[in-house]
Amino acid sequence: MPLLEKFRENWVRPALFFGNNPLSLAGGAITSASGATMIGYWLLELFARPNANPYLGIIFFLILPALFILGLALIPVGVYRRRRKLMKAGEIPAEFPKIDLNDRVFRHGLDIVFIATIVNLLVVATASYRGASYMDSPQFCGQSCHVMHPEYTAYQISAHSHVPCVECHIGSGASSYFEAKINGTRQLIEVSFHPVAHLSRKFIPDYPRPIPSPVTSLRPARYICESCHTPTRFDGDKLLVISEFADDEGNTETQTVVALHLGGVNALSQYVGIHGMHLGHIEYIAADSTRTTIPWVQRTNPDGSQSTYAASALKGAMPKGERRVMDCIDCHNRAAHTFVTAEEAINQAMTAGSISPDLPWVHKEGLVLLKASYASQEEASEKIPAGLEAFYRATNPAVLAGKAALVRTAGAELVTLYSQNVFPYMNVTWGTHPNNIGHMNYPGCFRCHDGDHVTKDGASITQDCSACHNLLAVEEAKPKVLGDLGIQ
Ligand code: HEC
Ligand code: HEC
Ligand code: HEC
Ligand code: HEC
Ligand code: HEC
Known part of the structure; x- marks a missing residue:
């Protein structure tokens, strides 16, 4: 028997015979319908501006492809059930209804099945590829679920707003990809069941609010940051000008x-300054999960010797806790998600002029309004501007009359500052995510550079102000140095 005929006798004819059942037919219909919809959407996307709504993405890149595959899977299930039923009843025909290749209608039918199969394969391949790349986009990571709202908001106004989340959060290679997807699935379950999770704390996992920092699954910085930034680059001194009101x-x-x-x-080739001095190998032990208390630090010096610095409270004992090699993220922990303090927020806005320093008392009153407690960002966006107007109406109505536009702009800017930093739903408020880059608002550098970390010979990790910076002016009105530099 020629191969083609054998295939027809043993496979095609029985498949057509058994496939004639409601389940398989429904499967075929679901598959064709979802396939056609997806093709239609992609064509639309080719010619029209794609819709940026992430929920649409979930439908077209995740739900429809899932339906498509479900339909495909239903077809053999239907075939199997019909065959078993007929076999039990002893109704399987000795010979399946004949296929006549000379029959033009039937031949065309086969052609259609053949073409449809190829199209189906293309659809599945494209769908899964597009689904995967969609899930890697910042829109999916940051917008699909409001749990990420704080991080996504801060990310959008950071220097890294054009670096996709996955560049920093997911490693390359199959294992970290799957690890991330499994993590993602767990989070999806937690988020989906959140409304009922409090009813059964033990059985259904709920997601933490706020999302805890540090991210322990983050890869070492040499794989993330150093793929773009060269750590050995010499940057010299950097001038920082900070305005306060x-x-x-x-x-x-x-x-x-x-x-x-x-x-x-x-x-x-000497390692100097803030970047240079930590480029060697520094290990530390953190006594708490936020890496704030660091009682033990060990540096491997360029000559290979080791200096071990211990906090005096340890009295020579080794502390328990996470042991970690220091890298970029120990200082730049908020590289892509900087939340500022209320003071920093209002000072920066007043420096930029979006809150006008010409409004009397606006610094003091603005801070009061920013730091007040609101149930939601929506409530804050009503109460803050109203509060500012009420303040001037009660204390200085002339301001409202003469500078109404400035008051309105200031009110709107205060709302922006609030909604970039406070997310009541996620329990994220001023100071929830500390920044380790300095030492004024949070321990930061002084976690180690507190003068209390000493070696056996009495050398300490320096707290000498001039080791890290020259203070050219501290809280001066119109500092001379800025005038000399021509930047005042
Ligand atoms: C330039 C690298 C970078 C990019 C891009 C980035 N992140 Fe992060 N992310 C970090 C670092 C670093 C941390 C803090 C890790 C730590 O403290 O251990 C972090 C922390 C987080 C956390 C934990 C909670 C917190 O606030 O500390 C979440 C959630 C998060 N990022 C989500 C996102 C999302 C969503 C995106 C994309 C919209 C994104 N990240 C893009 C580097 C990045
Ligand atoms: C995909 C490339 C890429 C990766 C990965 C990356 N960065 Fe950047 N980073 C940039 C670019 C580009 C800029 C400059 C952006 C600008 O000036 O607008 C930048 C800017 C910065 C700045 C200056 C920010 C500022 O506010 O002035 C710091 C600090 C920084 N990156 C640290 C990090 C750290 C830490 C990591 C790892 C967690 C990291 N970067 C990962 C590309 C990257
Ligand atoms: C010991 C703490 C520390 C470590 C570790 C560290 N940095 Fe920095 N970095 C700083 C400080 C402090 C600044 C200046 C901050 C500012 O501008 O306010 C800075 C500034 C930067 C800038 C901006 C430079 C500019 O000219 O504005 C980049 C980019 C940067 N760091 C990247 C990195 C990368 C990449 C790593 C890891 C290889 C790293 N840093 C490790 C403390 C550190
Ligand atoms: C995990 C602990 C740790 C943290 C956090 C840390 N450092 Fe250091 N730093 C060290 C150690 C250890 C040395 C080496 C001490 C030595 O050899 O004198 C060092 C040395 C330095 C030096 C050189 C000092 C000198 O005597 O020349 C500078 C500058 C410096 N650090 C700046 C910073 C800044 C800025 C920050 C915060 C953004 C920071 N460090 C955060 C551990 C730390
Ligand atoms: C281990 C390094 C280090 C040491 C030691 C250190 N500083 Fe700083 N300091 C920094 C860094 C880094 C910044 C910049 C933070 C930033 O980028 O916002 C800073 C910023 C400042 C600022 C300006 C910040 C602001 O918001 O107004 C002042 C003032 C200051 N330091 C005072 C001091 C004084 C006084 C000492 C000595 C007792 C000292 N620092 C010791 C690292 C250090």
Whole structure:
């Protein structure tokens, strides 16, 4: 028997015979319908501007492909059930209804099945590829679920707003890809069951609010940050100018000017400054899960010797806790998600002029409004502007009459500052996610550089102000140095 005929006798004819059942037919219908919809959407996307709504993405890249595959799977299930039923009843025909290839209608039918199969394969391949790349997009990570709202908001206004989340959060290679997807599935379950999770704390997992930091699954910085930034680059000094406004009627402005010794690897191949001095191998043990208390630090010096610094409270004992090799993220922990303090927020906005320093008392009153407690961002966006207007109406109606536009702009800017930093639903408020880059608002550098970490010979991790920076001016009105530099 020729191969083609054998195939027809033993496979095609029985398949057509058994496939004639409601389940298989429904499967075929679901598959064709979802396939046609997806093709239609992709064509639309080719010619029209794609819709940025992430929920649409969930439908077209996740739900429809799932339906498509479900339909495909239903077909053999139907075939199997019909065959078993007929076999039990002894009704399987000795010979399946004949297929006549000379029959033109039947031949065309076969052609259609053949073409449809190829199209189906193409659809599945494209769908799964597009689904995967959709799930890798910042829209999916940040917008599909409001749990990520704080991080996504901060990300969008960061220097890394064009670096996809997965560049930092998911490793390359199959294992970290699957690890991330499994993590994602767990999170999806937690988020889906959140409304009922409190009823059965033990059995259904709920997601933590706020999402805890640090992210222990993050890969070492040499795989993330160093794929774009060269750690040995020499940056010299960096000038930092920080403006602050006082809580008086005139919002008196002062400036702090700091020359940070950023350093790196200099022309003589020496490791110098803030970046250079931590490039060697530094290990530390953190006594708490937020890596705030660091009682033990060990540096492997360029000559291979080791210096071990211990907090005096340890009295020579080894502390328990996470042991970690220090890298970029120990200082730049908020690289893509910086939340500022209310003071920093309002000072930056007043420096930029989006909250006008010409409004009397606006620094003091703005801070009061920012730090008040609101049930939601929606409530804050009503109460903050209303509160500012009420303040001027009660204390200084002339301002409302003369500078109404400035008051309105200031109110709107305060709402923006609030909604970039406070997310009541996720229990994220001012100070929830500390920034380790300095030492003024959070322990930061002083977790180690507190003068209390000493070696056996009495050397300490320095707290000398000039090791890290020159303080060119501290809270001065119109500092001379800025005038000399021509940047005032
Ligand atoms: C430039 C690298 C980078 C990018 C891009 C990035 N992140 Fe992060 N992310 C980090 C680092 C670093 C941390 C803090 C890790 C730590 O403290 O251990 C973090 C922490 C988080 C956390 C934990 C909660 C928190 O606030 O600390 C979440 C959730 C998160 N990121 C989500 C996202 C999402 C969603 C995106 C994309 C919209 C994204 N990240 C893009 C580097 C990045
Ligand atoms: C995909 C490339 C990429 C990766 C990965 C990346 N960065 Fe960046 N980073 C950039 C670019 C580009 C800029 C400059 C953006 C600009 O100036 O607008 C930048 C800027 C910065 C800045 C200056 C930010 C500022 O506010 O001025 C810091 C600090 C920084 N990155 C640290 C990190 C750290 C830490 C990591 C790892 C967690 C990291 N970066 C990962 C590309 C990257
Ligand atoms: C010991 C803490 C520390 C470590 C570790 C560290 N940095 Fe920094 N980095 C700083 C400080 C402090 C600044 C200046 C911050 C500022 O501008 O306010 C800075 C600035 C930067 C800048 C901006 C430079 C500029 O010219 O504005 C980049 C980019 C950067 N770091 C990348 C990295 C990368 C990549 C790593 C890891 C290889 C790293 N840093 C490790 C403390 C650190
Ligand atoms: C995990 C602990 C740790 C943290 C956090 C840390 N450092 Fe260090 N730092 C060290 C150690 C250890 C040394 C080496 C001490 C030595 O050899 O004198 C060092 C050395 C330095 C030096 C060189 C000092 C000198 O005597 O020349 C500078 C500058 C510096 N750090 C800046 C910073 C800054 C800025 C930050 C915060 C953004 C920071 N460090 C955070 C552990 C730390
Ligand atoms: C281990 C390094 C280190 C040491 C030691 C250190 N600083 Fe700093 N300091 C920093 C860094 C890093 C910043 C910049 C933070 C940022 O980027 O916002 C800073 C910023 C500042 C600022 C400006 C910040 C602001 O918001 O106004 C002042 C003021 C300051 N330091 C004072 C001091 C004084 C005083 C000492 C000595 C007792 C000291 N620092 C010791 C690392 C250090």
